[in-house]
Amino acid sequence: xxxxxxxxxxxRIVLTFFMLLFALVIVIWLERKFIADMQTRxxxxxxxxxxxxxxxxxxxxxxxKESFVPxxxxxxxxxxxxxxxVVPAFLAFSVIPWGTHVTLFGxxxxxxxxxxNIGILWVLAMTSMTVYAVVLAGWxxxxxxxxxxxxxxxxxxxxxxxxxxxxxxxxxxxTGHLKMSEIVAGQGGYYWGFVPRWNFIPQFPAFLLYLIAGxxxxxxxxxxxxxAESELVAGFHTEYSGWRFAMLYLGEYLNTITxxxxxxxxxxxxxxxxxxxxxxxxxxxxxxxxxxxxIFYVYVWIRGTMPRIRYDRLMAFGWKLLIPxxxxxxxxxxxxxxxxxxxxxxxxLVAVGLIVGIGMLLLLAADVLERPRSxxxxxxxx
Amino acid sequence: MIRLPLVLxxxxxxxxxxxxxxxxxxxGVLVLMSIExxxxxxxxxxxxxxxxxxxxxxxxxxxFVIAVAAAEVxxxxxxxxxxxxxxxxxxxxxxxxxxx
Amino acid sequence: xxxxxxxxxxxxxxxxxxxxxxxxxKNVVHAALYLVVTLAMVGSIYLVLxxxxxxxxxxxxxxxxxxxxFLFGLMLTKAPIGxxxxxxxxxxxxxxVALAVLAGLVFLIQDAFHWGDRKMNLVHNTTxxxxxxxxxxxxxxxxxxxxxxxxxxIGAVVxxxxxxxx
Numbered sequence: 001x002x003x004x005x006x007x008x009x010x011x012r013i014v015l016t017f018f019m020l021l022f023a024l025v026i027v028i029w030l031e032r033k034f035i036a037d038m039q040t041r042x043x044x045x046x047x048x049x050x051x052x053x054x055x056x057x058x059x060x061x062x063x064x065k066e067s068f069v070p071x072x073x074x075x076x077x078x079x080x081x082x083x084x085x086v087v088p089a090f091l092a093f094s095v096i097p098w099g100t101h102v103t104l105f106g107x108x109x110x111x112x113x114x115x116x117n118i119g120i121l122w123v124l125a126m127t128s129m130t131v132y133a134v135v136l137a138g139w140x141x142x143x144x145x146x147x148x149x150x151x152x153x154x155x156x157x158x159x160x161x162x163x164x165x166x167x168x169x170x171x172x173x174x175t176g177h178l179k180m181s182e183i184v185a186g187q188g189g190y191y192w193g194f195v196p197r198w199n200f201i202p203q204f205p206a207f208l209l210y211l212i213a214g215x216x217x218x219x220x221x222x223x224x225x226x227x228a229e230s231e232l233v234a235g236f237h238t239e240y241s242g243w244r245f246a247m248l249y250l251g252e253y254l255n256t257i258t259x260x261x262x263x264x265x266x267x268x269x270x271x272x273x274x275x276x277x278x279x280x281x282x283x284x285x286x287x288x289x290x291x292x293x294x295i296f297y298v299y300v301w302i303r304g305t306m307p308r309i310r311y312d313r314l315m316a317f318g319w320k321l322l323i324p325x326x327x328x329x330x331x332x333x334x335x336x337x338x339x340x341x342x343x344x345x346x347x348x349l350v351a352v353g354l355i356v357g358i359g360m361l362l363l364l365a366a367d368v369l370e371r372p373r374s375x376x377x378x379x380x381x382x
Numbered sequence: 383m384i385r386l387p388l389v390l391x392x393x394x395x396x397x398x399x400x401x402x403x404x405x406x407x408x409x410g411v412l413v414l415m416s417i418e419x420x421x422x423x424x425x426x427x428x429x430x431x432x433x434x435x436x437x438x439x440x441x442x443x444x445x446f447v448i449a450v451a452a453a454e455v456x457x458x459x460x461x462x463x464x465x466x467x468x469x470x471x472x473x474x475x476x477x478x479x480x481x482x
Numbered sequence: 483x484x485x486x487x488x489x490x491x492x493x494x495x496x497x498x499x500x501x502x503x504x505x506x507x508k509n510v511v512h513a514a515l516y517l518v519v520t521l522a523m524v525g526s527i528y529l530v531l532x533x534x535x536x537x538x539x540x541x542x543x544x545x546x547x548x549x550x551x552f553l554f555g556l557m558l559t560k561a562p563i564g565x566x567x568x569x570x571x572x573x574x575x576x577x578x579v580a581l582a583v584l585a586g587l588v589f590l591i592q593d594a595f596h597w598g599d600r601k602m603n604l605v606h607n608t609t610x611x612x613x614x615x616x617x618x619x620x621x622x623x624x625x626x627x628x629x630x631x632x633x634x635x636i637g638a639v640v641x642x643x644x645x646x647x648x
Binding site: 383384385386387388389390391392394395396397398399400401402403405406407408409410411412414415416418419422425426429430432433434436438439441442443444445446448449450451452453454455456457459460461462463464466472473475 | 484490491498505514520531535536544552555559569570577581587592604631635637642
Binding site for chain 1: 509511512515518534535538539541542545546547550551553554557558608609
C-alpha cells in the first residue's frame, strides 16, 4: 500500500465518521418528530426549520453544562464508561458497506472502511461490547438505582445476544459468506422477475428475530428496563451529566443506527435498489439511508405503541420464545439450504419460509397479547 | 515467524498467575476468574502448537475449550449465587462444612 | 526478532500485566476489567498467530459474554472491597507454589524446545478450514461439547432457581 492508499483509507474513516454524526443529528430529530406525531403534538419547533437543529442545540447545552463526578463514584471506570458507549458502535459500523464505490485516482474506492473476512463475527463481537458501557456506567456511579439498571442490562443483553446470534447464524448459513460485501453481492437479482432477491424474504423469521433482539440490545422501548424511569429514576445514567451524559445518549442512538444498518445489509439488500444511470454512486447511498430510516421508523413506531414489559416477562420472552424459535429456524435454514440440491426447486422452499415466518409472527403476537397471569412465584429478581 | 518457546513462556506465566489467583483469593467469583486465566494459558498453547505442527485440530480444540469454559462459568456462577443466598458470603474458605 | 515477534511481545507483556493485576486487585470489578484486558490481548495473540476465527470467537465469547456474566455475579453478590477481604491467609504460600509451577514449566519448555530453535512459520487459517476440520474430523467431540453446554444450561437453571414456596 502506498501513501495514497493510506490517505484514502483515512479519508474513508473520516467520511464515515461525519456521515454517522450527520445521521445522528437527523435521526434524533426524526424520532422526536415521529413520536410527537403519534402523540398529536408538534414536537421540536424552534431551532432551525421545523426544529431540525434541536439535536445540535441540545448538544451545545449539554456540552456547556457542568459534568461532575459523584463522590462515591469509582472515578476511572466512571470516566471510561461514556467512551465505551460510542466506540464499539463506530467500530461495528466500519465493516458495513454503505454504498458501492467511486473511482478516484485510478482506484476503486468502496464506501466501506474495511471488508473483513469475518464480517458477521466482527459485528457480533462489537455489539456485544456495547453492554460494557451500560454495566460499567451503572456500577461505577456508586448509587443504587444505576446499579439496579446495570444488573438488569447485563442479564438482558446476554440473553438477547443469544437470539441475535442465532438470527445471524441462519443468515450466514443461507448466504454462505461471512464477508459483508459478499452478503450484499449475494442479494442481487430478482425472484420471479420482480421481487428483489433480498434475504428478508427467505429469511423472514431471522429478520424478525434480529429486529426484536436488536431492540433489546439497544435498550429501546419496550425493552428499556435498564433505564425505566418509573422504577429506577433514569437507570444506569442517573448520575451522569453534561457531555458525559451526551455521550451515553449519543451512544444509544448510534447503536440503534448500527443495528438498523446491519439489518439493512444482511436482510434488506444493503445499498441495492433500482436507480437511474446518472450519478451511479449516489443512489446506493440514498437507498441505504432510506432502508435504515424504514427500520428506524418501525422502532419508533414500536416505542410509540408498546408499553414497557415487566422484567420477568422480558426474560421469559427471550429464553422461552426467542431462543427456541431461533434454534428451530437455524435447523429449518439448514434444511432449506441443503434440500434443494437433493429434491426440488428453491422457490417452493422460500414459500415454506414465508409460511413459517407468518406462523412465528402469530406466535409472538399471541405471547405479547396474552393476558398477564399471576406469576408471583417467578419474582422479578433484580 | 515467531519462536515457539516465546509463546510457551507467555502461556506458562499466564498459567502460574492463574494458579496464584486460585490459591490466594477467597472470593468465589475471583477464583473462577483465575481459572479462566489458566484455561486461556492452555488455549494459547493449543493454538501455538497448531501452527507449529501444521494441524488445525489445535485450533478446533481451543474452540472446544472456550465452549466448555462458558459452560463452567455458567455452572460456577450458579453455585456461587446459591452459596451467597444461603450464607450471605461467597468466601470459599468459609464453605468448609465437608472439611474435617 | 521479526516484526511479528515484536507485536507478540508487546501483546504478551500487556496481557501479563493484566493477569497480575487481576490476581492482586483490591476491587472485584477492577479485577474483572483487568481480566478483559488479558483476554483481549490473548485474542489479539491468536490473530497474530494467524488463527483468525479463534481470535474473534475469543473476543466474542470471553469479552462479550463470560466477563459480563462475571460482572453480573459480582453485582448480585455485593462483593466487598479491599484486599484483606478478597484474599485468604495463604498469600505467601500461594506465591511460592505459583513460582514453583512457573519455574518447573520454564525448565521443561527450555529442556524440550531449545531457545530460538523451533520456529513457527505463521500461516493464515481461514474460517472455512476450521469449519471443515470441526465437521469432518471432530464431529463427535463437537456433539459432546454441545451436550455439555445443554447439561450446564439445565444445571445452572436448576441450581440458581429459588425453591417454590406454597
